[in-house]
Amino acid sequence: MSGCHADGRLAGRHCCGDGSREFIGSKIGLDISSSRSLRIPRSRDFRSILSEQCPIPSVRSPYPGSVSSRAALGRSKPMPRILFAYPEVSPLYINGGIGTYVYEAAHLLAGCSGWEVDVLTDFSFVPAGMQPDFAKARALFGRAGIRLLDLHGGGGDPMTWGMPDLMRAERYYRNLVTLHGERPYDLIEFPDWRGPGFMAVRHKRTAGAFADTRLVVHLHSSSKDVADWQAENFLTREQLYCHDMEAYVNAHADLVLSPTEFLLHPVRDKERMSSRPLIRTGYPISAEGPSRAAGEVLPRRKEALTVACVSRLELRKGQDILAQAIRRAVETAALDQPVEFVFCGNDGRGLPGDGSMAGSVRRILDGVPNWTIQKAKPRQTLLEWLAADVDVCVVPSRGDNYPNVVLEAARAGCVLVCSDAGGIPEMLHDYDLRAAVVSVGDVAALAGSLAQAVRSVRCEPGIRRRLAVEFDAVRRRQCRRTQEAYRAMAATPLRDAALPVLTAADEPRVSVIVPVGRDTDRVWPTVQSVFASAYSNYEVILVLEWDRGTESASWLTEMRRIFPSLRVAQKDVQEVRDARNCGLALATGELIVVLDTDHRLSRGMMQRCAQVLAARPGLAYVTTYLDGTPEPTERRKARRAPADGQPFGASELLLLENTVGGGVAMIRRRDLDKVGGYANDLSTLQEWDLWLKFQEERLEGDVIPEVHGAFVPGAPREDPSTGGRRALGSHHALLRHHEDLVRRQALTISALLLEEYVRARGARSDAVLHRAVGVLGRAISLVAGHPLWAVRYAVQRLVRWTRARSWGKKKGLTSPAST
Structure with a gap:
């Protein structure tokens, strides 16, 4: 490491003795199937090399000696294309490190490397007072042959997620589908910061999108890194969701590019796919600046x-x-x-x-x-x-x-x-x-x-x-x-992202289990949606959850007549056993789908899920989006907003909320058996409990970002306040089933529960905020010695408040608006 000599002269860093420099990655023609250190010998100045090939510059660039990529290649071969999908771009965002990198890298590739370059930025990311500068910035990039595009200029309306980062990721995905269809890119690069590439990477991994290009995540700094450096708490729901988005993109992008080994090292430690290239190269910088010869320092303006x-x-x-x-x-x-x-x-x-x-x-x-x-x-x-x-x-x-x-x-x-x-x-x-x-x-x-x-x-x-x-x-x-x-990344073989085509002979058997309560009228459309499936190798098992006398009911006789292959099982009322497990005992399929009577399957659901599980053998399960309003007049509007939660799969937030969602899931039978099936001692939240079991066993799942089912809720059966208390009690029972996970994340759970408390009471009140801070302080004090007590304390305070609110409404003491 460099330092200072005793006489005050500055010590310098030197290259290796053989005139080479360490570079983690590869040159064209070298195998970069894994991350390792290579020696790249020093070469001549790239300006002199380019001047021999194309001496007449035609486009202004901050890189001296650079030329138009079209002039450089003379159209003798296709020019590689790259899209920088960055919300933050200089000069729209003043002095931002990430935005400055995009500016420099885009001009370098467009000016002297024979690339066609587009930059897709989020204009709303720019502070309001700077928005009139967008036209100037577009003209500035245009003079170098770069297209600067606005994220909000096309791609249609995204799904109405409740988070700005998710909305931005959805917009990026929709814009990329359009832009990549117009002029296919060799590389599409995202920053890790706030995960704008989340939806694009998920669509490629689970839906086979962007199979003909490479999705690159460039490590700059994650939101968690910055929060740690700032000594800030990282406990809000939005922060944790953002962290999950960043982690997902880092884990599943085709290529990982980083300026430092410092950021690359954690990714390498978690790397599961040894064939994925991890590439390091520092930021470039041009000679752009005050007009002067290279190395000339302007005259001093003052003595000090x-x-x-x-x-x-x-x-x-x-x-x-x-x-x-x-x-x-x-x-x-x-x-x-x-x-x-x-x-x-x-x-x-x-x-x-x-x-x-x-x-x-x-x-x-x-x-x-x-x-x-x-x-x-x-x-x-x-x-x-x-x-x-x-x-x-x-x-x-x-x-x-x-x-x-x-x-x-x-x-x-x-x-x-x-x-x-x-x-x-x-x-x-x-x-x-x-x-x-x-x-x-x-x-x-x-x-x-x-x-x-x-x-x-x-x-x-x-x-x-x-x-x-x-x-x-x-x-x-x-x-x-x-x-x-960048040439090495463009030359990297494409990862096989296409989903396999399953013929009737290749289709794995799927067992569809439908627990049936006393509301038998809702069973018919559920069963009909399964038998209307385009998939051929499946069985349907009804599990009746009431007395045997009703087994011969007329509706069941009629259903057996219409669907002869339907299998029916009767749950023994004396058994403390979940109806899903009764169905599992009879199932013969290697893939399992459990349907409630308020779910409907699309024709292609089983086909799509089976394709993804066949292509991704490391996944234990996949889920899909749900259409929350199946009536034809409302269908288009409903598909903009999936019915259940955020599309993340298992994450650190899974203890607090069902991040996998209530969508229909297809699960591998072997993994269900590994975790012991569904819980028999929980009256509700069995699916949620199953996702937590998978997380404890480090079994991974994912979400197919497509609508492959409908959710048709029945009429509410209880007062919302009573339902809220019951939900809190069920949640507390669920946490007791997973005390090891709770113990590790007690502070996070307590903080997020208190966030729910503040939202419910209304954060505008200083008194409510003060009370919440006091409750959180007490919870934090319990974490060190008794982490479970911290969660229990926060839950109890929420339960007490919910009961008081319900009592006040019944007595007419508090209006809904005031609460």
Whole structure:
């Protein structure tokens, strides 16, 4: 790792002795069926190579020497196509690290690598005051031959999910279907941040979509990473759902691209498919900036040296650590020259008690002269400021991945002082950057490195120009590596995503079990929907849950006449046994479908589920969406909103809510037997209990994002308040069945239950929020010694409130509106 010499000169990073650099991935023609380290020899400057092939540039690009991809290839062979599906894109989103990467990578590939490039961004992601800039941004990208597209410009209305991230993922999927149909892409790249590729990856995995392209997830930083770096609680339902979306995309995308091994390592640890390529390559950066020759530093505008920290002011970026180091350096007289310190960025969360990071910096530097806080600058203005005014750039991050400001400051010839957080050391290695590197949070070392960096600038007048020239040479090599990484990904063989065609001889036998209560009128449409199936190899088993005397009822006789193959079983009323297990004892199929009488199957449900299970042998079960309103006049509207919950499958939230949903499931018989079938001692929530059993045994399921059934609820049988109390009691009984899972996630469950409490009472009331915080505080205090008590305490408070609300309504003491 780089550091500082005793005399104040900055130590540099060097390449390997054989003139090569480590790169995790592969070049074209090399096997990249698994992740490993390769040596890629240094090559000539890509600009000189391209100039030999196509000397006449025709499209403006920030990459010098770049040319139009059409001119470069002369249409002698098809140009590869890529779509960057990123909600955040620079310059729409000012100084965002992910957006800056998209801008640089898109211009690099479009300008000098022979690619056709589209960028699909979410215009609603941009703050309202910046929206008029979209036309300018589209024109800016268009001058480089790049199409900038708005997510809300096509693709139809998405399903009405209750989460913005899910809505965005659904919109991305629908837009991609249209765009990929118009001009097929070789690569479609998503960021991991907030999972915009979730629906596209799920459709490919379970429905065979995008079989002719490669879906790439680019690791930037997950929402959980950022929350950890910010020391924030990660307990809300929206946060946990977002985390599940990110984890799903990381696990099932065709290719994983990362700028650092720091982010790639957790994915590799969880990797189950050894053949999936995991590729590492750092961010590229162009020569774009103030008009000047490569390596030329603009004339200084003032005499005093400037030390700048450029990033959003927030806990993970560590401006408070830098402020402490500045105070220490000033108080110890380590800085023997006039220095101005600048914190540049929009304000965010600071230390506890300060409210914001700007407040933390002001408190720490109270009485210290020559420092200012400036708002974030537009990128072009920032680049000019770095080149003209900034001498030393400090990156004191607590947690970070690949901060672009390091590259922007190095390109301007600034001396760098960085922490060793996250992927920053790898970034310095990629670009051979001369930098002083200190441990995260080491105030004394940071103060000493600041003083040494200032002395280096004073003692070596030409240091900035030399650093800029050295960086420009390495920058071009890194651009070459990025090009090679994308060519390697485009050359990767397509994963077999197509679902198999099952003939009648290949169809596995499916046993459909229908428990029947006393509401026999609802049995007919359920059974009829099964026998109308396009699938041929199945059996239907009715399990009667009442006295044997009714077995000879006229409706059953008529049903047996119409459907001769129907099998009927009678549950013994003396047995404490679930009706589903009675059906399982008679079933002969290797695949099981359990239907309640309020479910209806589509003709293709069994065929589609059997195809997915045949193509994905690692899945224990699959479920589908349900149409919640089967009447023809309402069907189109209902299909926009599946009837049950969020489409995730088993996740950390499964203890709190049935994330698998109430959709019809097809389950492998062997996996049902492995977990002991359905619970016999639960009166309700047997399906939910089964998903929890699968999670305990690490058996995976998935959701087919297609409507393959209908849900026709009967008339309500009890007062909603009574039903709410009964549901809470059933949920508590379910949690007692899975105490090990509850023990591991007690705090999360308690927090989410209290969130439900706040929502039910109305979060607008300060008194309600105060009471909820008190309940949560008590629950948290119970977690360490008695985690189950924490959940029980939160549940009991909810039950008491529900009872009080119900009693108040009956007595006429509280109106529904007031509650």
